[in-house]
Amino acid sequence: MSWELNADRPLYAQLIEQIELKICAGVYPPGSRLPSVRELAREVSVNPNTMQRALAGLEESGLLYTQRTSGRFVTEDRELVKRVKHRLVREHARAFLAKMLRLGFDHEEIMAALSMIMKESEK
């Protein structure tokens, strides 16, 4: 999973979204230790202070926690991860739906297109 950042939106918000995604996808599994701010900032090529701000935001929401001497860890609360996952799926689905409606499709057409694509990708 690579990092994709657009320079026209605050980077810390995008970093939060992408780290959430990585936690949900199991790239950073529950209870695992996260790389340091420095390492992450270099990996993504962003300012370390911006990365710090994103991680602080994720701590606030409980997805990450800091252990004084040993670093930052992903929460072991699998229920919380699940809830984030559900929130993400709703967000992405809503964004997709809004785009399709703007293109002039109605709900039925969108559902039809979706199930067709799903069938195709099963093959």
Added chain:
Amino acid sequence: MSDTILECRNLTKTFGRIAAVNEVTLSIPRGNIVGLLGPNASGKTTFLKLCNKLLTPTAGEVLIAGHKPGNESKKLVSYLPEKTYLNDWMKVSEIIGFFGDFYTDFNSGKAYSMLEKLNINPKDRLKTMSRGTREKVQLILVMSREAQLYLLDEPIGGVDPAARDYILDIILENYDPATTIILSTHLIADIEKILEQVVFLKEGRVVFHRSVEQIREESGKSVDSLFREVFRC
């Protein structure tokens, strides 16, 4: 230790009738990566030269950790000039020896390990190298000092996009939250993700000085597109 690493008040430098730097008042806090952005002839290089005492102000002043540019400030500042001053017949290892003699805060171990990572042979002479490699060597030398303030004049100007990524990585690798990096460039899109603050210069004046995240939040634009808007011809 004050929180401000660089401060200038009404800093002005005129050449004949032209003010290359015009009443610049600016305060840069410690622990920051600051982009000094402006089109050609906006005063970026002149400003950095004033900070390094390569030029003296016509009016106003600049202070680095409270010192006027001079011997004291040079101990704190590591400067990458726009043009090279290194002898191209020298081997990289000889230049590293030179820097070690000149600067007490120079860390040769750091320099050698960065050279190794970039596959640059310390036994090579500068003149046998491509421009991109030479720029990397110069930046490695400058970043190998344990300085408080790094002033980098166009660190990515002459190199291809892949080499730019390397250079940004060198900067991030060496960035320490206690130090400050001010770098000038007009290649904003390549560099804006590592910046925390930007100063826009236009005809020697500061157009604005702001946090980059604040720019994105308030305008919904990248620093690059804001720049294109401000400096549209």
